Amino acid sequence: MILNSNILNEVVKMTLKEYSQVIEKFLENYLKNSHMDGYVLGISGGIDSSLVAAIAKKVVGDKLICVILPCESDEKDELDALELVKELKLRHLKIDLTNTYHTLVKEIETSSGIILDRGTKSNMKVRLRMVTLYSIAQNYHSLVLGTDNLDEKYLGYFTKYGDGAADLLPIVHLTKGEVREMARIYGLSERLVSRIPSAGLFEGQTDEGEMGVTYEDVDKFLLGEKIDEHALKTINRLHAMSEHKRNDIPSAPPFQRS
Numbered sequence: 001m002i003l004n005s006n007i008l009n010e011v012v013k014m015t016l017k018e019y020s021q022v023i024e025k026f027l028e029n030y031l032k033n034s035h036m037d038g039y040v041l042g043i044s045g046g047i048d049s050s051l052v053a054a055i056a057k058k059v060v061g062d063k064l065i066c067v068i069l070p071c072e073s074d075e076k077d078e079l080d081a082l083e084l085v086k087e088l089k090l091r092h093l094k095i096d097l098t099n100t101y102h103t104l105v106k107e108i109e110t111s112s113g114i115i116l117d118r119g120t121k122s123n124m125k126v127r128l129r130m131v132t133l134y135s136i137a138q139n140y141h142s143l144v145l146g147t148d149n150l151d152e153k154y155l156g157y158f159t160k161y162g163d164g165a166a167d168l169l170p171i172v173h174l175t176k177g178e179v180r181e182m183a184r185i186y187g188l189s190e191r192l193v194s195r196i197p198s199a200g201l202f203e204g205q206t207d208e209g210e211m212g213v214t215y216e217d218v219d220k221f222l223l224g225e226k227i228d229e230h231a232l233k234t235i236n237r238l239h240a241m242s243e244h245k246r247n248d249i250p251s252a253p254p255f256q257r258s
Helices: 016-034 047-063 075-088 098-112 118-139 150-155 176-185 207-211 215-222 229-241
Strands: 038-043 064-068 092-094 142-144
Touching: 016 038, 016 047, 016 142, 016 176, 038 047, 038 075, 038 118, 047 064, 047 075, 047 176, 064 075, 064 118, 098 118, 118 142, 150 176, 150 215, 150 229, 176 215, 207 215, 215 229
Parallel strands: 038 064, 038 142, 064 092
Antiparallel strands: none
């Protein structure tokens, strides 16, 4: 059940099964009204992109193009993504960005004398993926589907102009736990559903390790349940720090022409 929350602003009373149909209709109608030809989606083998793939595949079939985008990635991530491709019979491409990434890092560091830190380089990988997705989408006259969930949006746990850049966000009102529940509704394998959330940006990287708080605690917070003080402070800090990611680009005051 999607529950009431002060964070959500609106009360949505329906089962996840019913809400899945709302998302399906949203994707169907948006594509029809956009006069575009289809959707493009980056898949990582993670639960969020897997769920979006399952929903979009059901709605638009082969008008969905899924793209596997390894970039210094763990081979297991690609295998998980390929398992999803096989499971859902997805139309897909693989574009390895590793060499492109290394070339860009070298060019920036050599030309500027700057040594890029790990966080900067991780975000470069994510932005390279989005450049690739939009290039494919433009070529196929399609729209890019995003995979951010409610936890990630609230915490700002996404890369600005990276995975935070998309034309549609189908699952952005679902907590991480609800994403897992809905994935089961669509029949995704339990191995994908229970996979440890990770963007695969460096060895040993996990979402929860980077955030410093568990998805379980974030879910509870968003649903108005009590959590311990440390988790609450972490969530509030991450939300405040990432406010710029959720706002429109600031601009100067309007030009008052004389």
